[in-house]
Each structure stands twice: as structure tokens, then as C-alpha cells.
Amino acid sequence: MSKWILNGLLTRVKTTAYPRRPDHTPGISPGLPEASTEFLFPEAAGAAAAVCPSGALKADATRLKTDQQRCIHCMRCAWGATAVPWDKGYQWGRWTRNGSARKPAQPFGHSVHIRVVDGGGCDACLLEVQQLTNPYYNMHRLGFFLTPSPRHADVLLVVGPVTRHMRRPLLKTYEAMPEPRWVVAAGSCALTGGPFGPSFATLGGVADVLPVDIEVPGCPPPPLAILHALLLLTGRAEQADMQDPKALSGVIR
């Protein structure tokens, strides 16, 4: 027993300084293509857009615009001949139109309890949610907890596209939650259905089933992006301007 205690103490504090200070440790985020990139020739922008298999990149004359919701991190535009610049930030949480109309009037006074539903994801998003409880991110220090009951939940965190089979369990979980309740959709599948939907077996994104308040792009969104979404919900972080690379990885509180 004592050796475990000693082992724990010797490991010392590993927890990220975020949200007090920005975290720039390499490898915490795969990044996203920058919101807009200027090319010298329209052909170059067109070629970059043609590389994208998910329709996230759109060329408009010499300008290449990114629909970050649709990006599935195939890295083809970053590594191809066209080399679209990627921003390594992680403050990706955003209020949806539905969510901005019903932001919490005042910041949460107490801890926030989260119910996680796997709508049919590939497990990578879910693993990133699990990472939030590891000592590096330790979301408990910020008052966020995963709850074993929907009755105690304030937030429904959904990952993955919603499959036909998971629609009913998802709706039942939502209905079992007391008001006020918020829905966070994390990962490009949860936003648009990703490579799976909509199709005969998946219904598309979470918004096709439930009103979504906050969305987090990414395939998968790194733990800090999900954490940012939760901080955004509780009024402890601001929404980053997606055009501004500094804001995406910095702290704007």
C-alpha cells in the first residue's frame, strides 16, 4: 500500500495549466486547417480544395476557405503538394445558433455533471473523453464529473454519428435529464455524420435528433478541445475567433 502512495507522490503534478495559461505541449492537438488561406493563383487554391475528400475545403478564386465542421483530419491537405497550413490550437468549442439563444444566464455556481452517450462513434472520440479524467487533464479539478445517472446530469455529451439503433437510447437519455440541460456534440461525426452519414444506417449528426448547444469539431477533438467546450458552457472561457490562430490556442479570459 505504502509503495503506491510513494509512487504517486514521486510522479508529482502532471496536470496542464490550462485554462489558467495556454498549453503548448507538442502532440496535445492534431490541429485544424486554418479558416482561410490565401494562394497566389486560383489554380493552387482549386488544387488544394480538390485534395479534400470530405468537402471541408472550398476554393473561392485565390482564397481557400475551411468548413472546420467537416474536417475529418485525413491530413491530405497538410501533407500534399499544396501544403495548406494547419493551426495547432484547441479552443474549438462553439455555441450553435440554438445554444447562443439559451446560454446560461449566470455562470454555474457548483459542479457540472456530464452524461456521455456514444451515438455510434469509432471509439477515438470516446477515448479522448476518457483522457479528460487522466492526471494530465484532470477535469475534476474544474468541477466537471461524469455521472452514472441521467437524472443528475446537466450536460449531455454525445460523440459519433447517431446510428438508427442509438437514436432511441439517446433520446431517452435526453428525456431523463432534468431542465435546464445542455447538449454538447463532439467530433465531426457528431456534427455532420462524418464519413458515415447521413445514410440508411445513420441519421447524420446529433443536431438531426436533438437541439445541440455547443459543437466541437475534430476527428477526434483532442481532450483540451472538449474541455474548452465545457468551460465555454459554464462561462469560464470565451469562444475563440476561428480566424485568429492565437485565440485558438491562447487564453482569452
Place this chain on the structure above:
Amino acid sequence: MPAPASDPPAGRTMEEDVARLWGPVVQVSHSPGRVDIFMDDPEALPSLCRWLSHERQYHLGTLVTEEEADTWRLHYLFWGGAPSWVRVLVEVPLDNSVIPSISDGVHAADWHERETEDLFGLHFSGHPQLGDFILHEEWPEGTNPMRRSFDWRGEPVGEEKEPRWQPKRVVRATGAFTMPVGPVFSGAAQASHFLLETIGEDVLRTVPRLFYKYRGVEKLAEGRTADQVVLLAERFTGTSAVAHAWAFCRAVEEIAGLEIPPRAEVLRVVFAELERFRHHLSAIAGIVHSTGMTVASSQADLLVEEALRSAGAMVGHRYLFGQIVPGGMYRDWREEQISGLSHTVESLATRLTSLTRMLRFSSSFLDRLEEVGVVTGEQAHDFGLVGPVARACGLNADLRVELPYGAYRGLLHPEVHMEQEGDGYARLRVLIDEAHESARLIQDALHRLEPGPVRVDVPHASGQAIGWCEAPRGAAFHWVRLNEGRVQRYRLTTPSFTNWHGFHLAAERFAFQDFPIIMATFGLSTAEGDR
């Protein structure tokens, strides 16, 4: 019908034996590493398959169903003997969709047949339990989404029913009740549903109900190019993306008759072993979590996060998406990037050693794992189990050794680690040993990296082939038919699909609190199994 021989005399080849025993109803052809047996009469199918499995010790790889203009074509693919592959082909007219079931003799075919019945509407005569498998109550009776006539954008019509699902048989005794678990879990866990049949503290039986995450990947792939389908292959199960992308690409490359550059072959091994290392760390962390060891959980979690970070820092993506494409690797990596990765893996492996040393001397940990969730070697063979689960009960089934592919053919030699007990602790030890072996292989692969190109162009080809890969959870088979570079049929057999079939063996007669431990030591993914 000819009776199977009990003991084939030595020295006779496969073709001769099959011709001697089933001569009138089969046509046998031979190509390097493979024998094709075309059966005119499907009635002889069960005896031939039983003979392959029991007398010749073949494993069922996959069952592929193809719908042609006026026939059903079924490929039963067996692997693991000499020659490496045996393909049994059967054709029946489209309007007569009844095929004799082989699962009486080859139990591993059970779920393949149930899946085919559900998705294609084919009937397997003699199968004890067909219907209600992949498609749940949401689907009206008679919907067969894999049929050519079914539009993938389509919506099944029919009224939605409140699920009233019940297993066929339940335990009836005083005080007995069934306890449902899932599909939404208390922490962050994948969607799956289990009915635990209990009398008080003791669970007698577990009835899993899966396929909540059925996304129809095989259907979605149809009509798309190989470059698009590889995205699906790596994203349907994000925790073994490299392995599945590799298996798919190998099938495409074989159809096109391509040799990929040696540097790409070695790089593929580096990424596949890195993924196996990360996956095994994560599985070990899962096991430690399930036993409730707080400090040890944190220590294991640190290792997982550091493995993810090093992948993110060195090669861009934490889950290694986007590396493998048909024709090689999407891009090259510099030697120092790969060696940086290898150093991190080395240091994580050293820390894993000290963590396991502490765990091995913690009786509260061992008590929870030993003799929990036992699967015997015989059961594992019958159910055709694969991966670390099979190796923990003495079954040597590692495709890297049994059917060597890529740089494992000649250049790199993985050592297979096996245990005999088949309990939770044996599975943990296999995972730990394999993680170390992966770290060694990455190091070894580094020395084999020679300069050169990493990608060749893939011509638009037509044909069919099977690609395989030892994914972190076990054997993965991707069967592909291409038509002018577009996927016409994609059959995806994953280790989780194979092993979920045998999961109930481990989850029988145990104490209630051991359920999470049995789940964690099996380490299966429903994303990988449901597809």
C-alpha cells in the same frame, strides 16, 4: 455424399484429397498459396467445411456473399494450413436463396451466417438461430440493406416499435432476474447491451446484444474509389486505424498486382506496431481501471496519454490517421522523427515494466484477475477466437507469423507470446509481453529503413482479393472486389466481431462485480465489431 476421411495419409496434397473425397461434385484449381474449390452441389458444403476445419485444422477467415445478376456467390475463406488459403465457392440461383448451414461443423461460421441472413435475406438451412441479429426492431421485417436493390441513401420504411427484445431462453428459478446493462453506460463507454441473468450476487449467464453501432460500412464503401474507402477503413474503428487501413490497402494492391516500395513496407510496420503498443497500453490501463486501483490507474493513464502525445508530436495525428493509403504511405518521414518516436516508446516500455512489477506484487489486484473469465483452448478453437484473447489460452494465432505479410515476410520476425491459463491475468500478461515486443519491433524496423520512395501510383484495376493484418485485437480480413478501381463489394471481418462471438464463454458463472473486469480483459471494441 462421401464421408470425410478420419486421417489423411501423409504426402497427399490438398487437391488430391478433395478430389478423392468429393470428386463428383467439386472442381479444384490451384494457384500459389491458394486452392480454390468450386462446388457444383451445395449439399456437400457442410461435410467439406467440417473436414477442412477438423481434419486439416483450417480456421474460417470470412464468409463473403456476392449478389450477381441471377446468382448468389458465396466464398468461404479458410486459412492456416498448407496451402495458406482454401477458398470454397458455391453458387446458387438468386430465386432459390437457401444454403446448407456449415456452423454445425464449423462453429466459427455461426455469426457469419446470421449476419448474411439478416443483411442479404439468404436462408441457411439447419442453422438453429436465425433472425434478429444485426438489424434491431427499428427495421421492418424483410429489409435486406446489403441487397443491390437497396439504396444506401434510402430510409427503411415501417413503423418503429418499442424494443421488446428478449433472449430466446432465460433462466427461470426462484429469485432469478435479468439485469440489463447498457447501451448507455455510467462512464464513457462504447454502446452495447448486456443482459446478466442473475440469482442474487452470482451471474449465471451473460447475453450480449450488439450492433447498436451498425453503420453499414460495407454498404457505404460500394461504388467509391479505393482512396475514399481507405478513409472509412481507418475511421470505422479509430483505435486500430492503421491495421485496418493496411489490410484494405493490401487487398487493393494485390488486385492491381502492385509491389509497394520496401521503405513503405517497413514504415507500415513501424506505424502498425506503434498502434499496437498504444492500444495495448490503453487496454492495460482499462484492466487496471476495472479493478479500482486508483494510483495504478493514474500511472497507466499517464503512459497512454504520453503515447498519444508522442504520436501527435512526431507524426501529426494522435491516432495515426492518414498514414497508409493504397500504393504505400501518404508521405515519408525523416529518420530522426521515427527514431524520436522509437525513443519515446522505449522509455514508456521501461515505465510499463516498473508498473507491472508493482502490480504483480499487489495481491488486491491479482485476486481480481486470476481465474476470472476463463476461456479454455478448446473453446477458443471452436469459436475461432483470435488475438491476445486466443493467445492467452494457448492458441497460436498471430497472422504476422502464420500468414506473414509485408515486412514481416523475411525482414522482421515478431515473437509470439502465449499463456495457457486463459483467465483475465493471462490476458493481461499477453498484452504486456506484446507491448514490449512491439517496442522491440519498432526499434528493429528502424535499422531496416532504406532510403527510397514510399508510394507508387495505383492503376484502376478490376478483380477480387483478400487483405489481412494482425490488428491490435487480432486477425482482420478485408475482402474487396474492385471494378475499374471502384469498390463493388467490401467484406470486413474484424477481430472484435470474431471474439464477441465467444465473449459469453468468459462471462458465465461469475460474481456480479467481476463483469467490468471480464469486459476489460477481453478488451473488445463494439465500433470494430458492429462496423
